[in-house]
Amino acid sequence: MPAARPRAVAGERRLTFDRLPPREEGAALAGTPWGEAWLTALTERALDPARLARGRRYAEGGRVDAITVTPGLVIAYVHGSRPRPYRAQVRVRTLDDDEWEAFLDAVAERPGHIAALLDRQLPEALLEGGVGSPLLPRRGDLLPFCGCPDTGRPCKHAAALCYQTARLLDADPFALLLLRGRSEQEILDALTRRNAAHAARAAAEARAARDRDPAVPQGVRATKALSRAASGLPPLPALLPPPAHPGHPPAFPAAPGGPDPYALDQLATHAAARAHALLTTGEDPVGGLTLWQDAVRVAAARPGSGLTAATRTLYSSLAAAAGRTPVDLARAVAAWRQGGPAGLDVLEGDPWDPPAGRFDRARPLLMAAGLAPFRPWRNRLTHPVGHAQLRLGQDNLWYAYESEPDADDWWPRGTADPDPVAALTALGPGLDPAELPPEPPHH
Structure with a gap:
């Protein structure tokens, strides 16, 4: 899994990332294929393993300041043994226009690739040279420089910058794409234009197919279909039979700081059951409930009777939203499980005089x-x-x-x-x- 994305200040074709903290002991140097490829290109070029080892210790100790990424260049100040830091940089070859066109065409061909990019992932199919030119750096692609007197290639300061850059690429692959010559916004804009052109071509091909084959049913403009003067229109197709039961929601993975997967599953399950009831009966089973009644319903749907830590949290939030106490909610849940809305009315309704019988x-x-x-x-x-x-x-x-x-x-x-x-x-x-x-x- 890539690391959490460091905060970056973005310009048109420039990203400046905050100084990364020291690496945790035992953590991997890179956690993604593109981060590993970056380090491989570094180690294959290095002439002195000892300098690499010192650069790695510098990186792990947090000696690299904020890193700026622009097309073809990574720059940062690195603190060495002297008070004044050294300016280190790494140059990378950018892709030409033809190579970018091949890459963007490959991304646009598969919606999964676009979704992966938006999730800051680089599918392996896009990393190698099958899309025109490889995104991943190869031996000789990284050209490190530094203002220190060391003539090694790379020196320990430039090596430290390379190691920290691998961590940035793990968290944000758009930094690698920027290094290769295009910003995140440029890539997304180009993909949007390609999607629009693809949709226009598909619509034109569909119209051409209808013209060639009269058996293909012709469409009707919505304004004509909904007008009172509409006549001679074909009947609407028969409705599909409703499913026998509500569908199952997808699994929601847990994420640090994210919503409770069980709560999401519960909401999705309730929504599916409600939609199924509307489809099969035309009635909304919970549409007439008050806020308090719906809070009781949601709490009562949680399995089990013991107040676990998760259940207490749920009861507290639901009760606060309805202006009641968790004890009120627990009592109301018992009434709901006893008899649904009628059971809640028995609990909270005023005593009444029943007729004889x-x-x-x-x-x-x-x-x-x-x-x-x-x-x-x-x-x-x-x-x-x-x-x-x-x-x-x-x-x-x-x-x-x-x-x-x-x-x-x-x-x-x-x-x-x-x-x-x-x-x-x-x-x-x-x-x-x-x-x-x-x-x-x-x-």
Whole structure:
């Protein structure tokens, strides 16, 4: 992997990179094919390995100042044993116009090459001589010079500059392209013009093919197709059948300082499921949700029930965006998992008076199951000790809640059920009426 790109000040055909820090112990001298080729060209030309070794130590010690790259030239000041630094430079042959045209044609032929350049990568197919002329320097391509009295080629100062330049090329291959004669903007502008010309040629060829073959359907201008006076137009093609299930999003790699891959995967999965529902039913399953409801939905979709470090971070950010606390969100998530939007309404909605019928039949059903007589209030039935509660939702389902005895801190438990006894099964043991105080007499 190339190193992080050093900060550069860019001119029209000039890049000045900040002074690179000392190289970390054990780090490779170059991490890309183009960086390695640069060092190979340096070592093959060198006449004195000892000078190279000293230059490498200078580079590793951070003795090379800011590096300026222009077409055919790399320049920097290098600090040696004397107080005053020496001006070192390396010259490289630039490509002529024909060689650049061959290179740009090779890049434009494959969209993957353009994408790689934008990602500051050089595909191997572009590095060698198959595109007209090799980008990588070869033996004899690097011509080092220095203002020091050493007559070696290269001296240790010029060698240090070469080693640091390899690190720059690792991080930004456009520096290599600039050395060969073209700036980043010139290359991107030339590729844009080639893409436009290619699209124009493709459109002309398509028109010519339609003219030669009457069987090829003719196009219709959008203004004509959408006008009220349009008539005699062919029918629209049949719609493709919808897929059986939402598509799977691509894998998102982790990157230092980048977004959480799991969060990206979760958002992409939600978007795919929402798009599939719209396509198959014409209805948006989450379009009517409030900000708070959608925050609860997103949090509830995260698997597991434990609050891991990643989950706590997610809960904190979602709760802050909705103006609530993480505890509010955790309680709401339990309600959402219990019954979706209806479960959240049961948690946060006001108590209400249900009509006679299902609510009145619940207490006899509970007593027939050997449970204590729950105390009714509005749409709620509460255990005499106060640690279990049933709430009847507007959907006529029963929702179980649990709290510490003698506390008013109710948390949803289990799954909503039309049977009040079945809804209580999520609370487990501990509802034995023998352990409860007698119910006070009713007057």
